[in-house]
Amino acid sequence: MRACVLTAPGGIDKLQITDVPDAHAPEAGEVRVGIRAAALNHLDLFVVEGLPGTAERFPHIVGADGAGVVESVGPGVTVLRAGDRVMINPGISDYTCEFCRAGEHSLCVNYRLLGEHLPGTVAELVTVPAHNVARIPSLSPELTWAEAAAFSLVTLTAWRMLVTRARVKAGETVLVWGIGGGVSLAALRIAKLHGARVIVTSSDDAKLAAARQYGADVTLNHRTQKVSREVRALTNKRGVDVVVENVGAATWDESLRSLGRGARLVTCGATSGPQASIDLRRLFWHSWTLMGSTMGNAAEYAEVVRRLGKGELRPVVDRVYPLSDARVAFERLAKGEQLGKVVVELPSRA
Numbered sequence: 062m063r064a065c066v067l068t069a070p071g072g073i074d075k076l077q078i079t080d081v082p083d084a085h086a087p088e089a090g091e092v093r094v095g096i097r098a099a100a101l102n103h104l105d106l107f108v109v110e111g112l113p114g115t116a117e118r119f120p121h122i123v124g125a126d127g128a129g130v131v132e133s134v135g136p137g138v139t140v141l142r143a144g145d146r147v148m149i150n151p152g153i154s155d156y157t158c159e160f161c162r163a164g165e166h167s168l169c170v171n172y173r174l175l176g177e178h179l180p181g182t183v184a185e186l187v188t189v190p191a192h193n194v195a196r197i198p199s200l201s202p203e204l205t206w207a208e209a210a211a212f213s214l215v216t217l218t219a220w221r222m223l224v225t226r227a228r229v230k231a232g233e234t235v236l237v238w239g240i241g242g243g244v245s246l247a248a249l250r251i252a253k254l255h256g257a258r259v260i261v262t263s264s265d266d267a268k269l270a271a272a273r274q275y276g277a278d279v280t281l282n283h284r285t286q287k288v289s290r291e292v293r294a295l296t297n298k299r300g301v302d303v304v305v306e307n308v309g310a311a312t313w314d315e316s317l318r319s320l321g322r323g324a325r326l327v328t329c330g331a332t333s334g335p336q337a338s339i340d341l342r343r344l345f346w347h348s349w350t351l352m353g354s355t356m357g358n359a360a361e362y363a364e365v366v367r368r369l370g371k372g373e374l375r376p377v378v379d380r381v382y383p384l385s386d387a388r389v390a391f392e393r394l395a396k397g398e399q400l401g402k403v404v405v406e407l408p409s410r411a
């Protein structure tokens with residue numbers, strides 16, 4: 062099968078489009094999916110760069126998000142059949158550890174991600190547990206393959222951050238950094254669905270204009286404006302109730318300065334660097350809650366898929382590239398030029 066593989070860690074020039082052995086035939090409880098589109102995430106850049114803990118065997122097929130057609134099913138799989146149009150939840154859990162048994166599949170002690178610890182989705186075929194695929198809901202207009210591929214990772218991540226972890230409520234104010242990214246865009250829409258007032262930032266005025274189309278109440282250019290000062294002014298010195306972080310070192314101080322009393326900060330990433338500090342006196346005096354969050358559990362995935370089916374969480378696709386241009390797609394992501402998801406499409410094998 063054709064696939065986009067990383068031949069060695071060290072950057073985008075180590076990516077190749079090449080032939081590799083087909084994904085293994087589905088075993089008990091598994092399905093093999095003929096991929097029609099794969100969406101890129103920042104995670105994929107970390108893998109390509111060789112972040113410790115990511116891919117260790119090469120060539121390695123990249124990509125976490127994907128959508129396509131079920132090609133075959135393994136023994137015992139009754140809920141899906143060949144020909145079903147599906148999208149993939151990239152987080153693979155063992156369904157046996159104490160966290161899985163408690164329904165917290167993203168806390169699984171053996172949690173692995175497609176394209177990071179396992180062969181990824183930028184390939185003609187991928188084999189995954191049947192637990193990890195969902196039928197693409199019927200919408201009007203129908204979801205494109207690119208939209209279906211763009212949905213899972215960022216929507217699931219943002220849903221858990223805002224709904225399960227931060228418990229955002231109507232009337233609250235939420236600050237979302239870097240609105241070009243997929244998690245941030247999903248966070249904006251989920252916060253709006255819950256009746257929050259949302260302040261978003263970007264260094265790009267065109268992205269801020271687009272964010273207003275997607276429901277942002279206030280937009281700030283974090284290159285030309287001091288975010289915490291603007292937030293204080295916009296909230297009558299009160300600060301926000303929730304900060305959605307995935308930038309890390311570059312924004313951490315400003316995130317803390319934007320928090321109001323009793324506020325929550327929830328983070329799922331550290332793209333600008335992992336080290337940050339905090340004055341503990343401010344943490345306890347203001348009763349802040351700092352929360353980490355990664356991906357989401359099976360119930361949360363089912364819920365975001367259900368919401369997608371109601372037309373509420375249609376993902377935003379930035380650009381779509383053919384498989385032959387997968388490296389160009391990675392370059393666009395690396396430059397941070399995108400608004401929404403960068404997607405690679407694959408031809409049908411049928």
Ligand SMILES: [Zn+2]
Pocket residue numbers: 154155156157158159160161162166168169170171
């Ligand atoms: Zn587990």
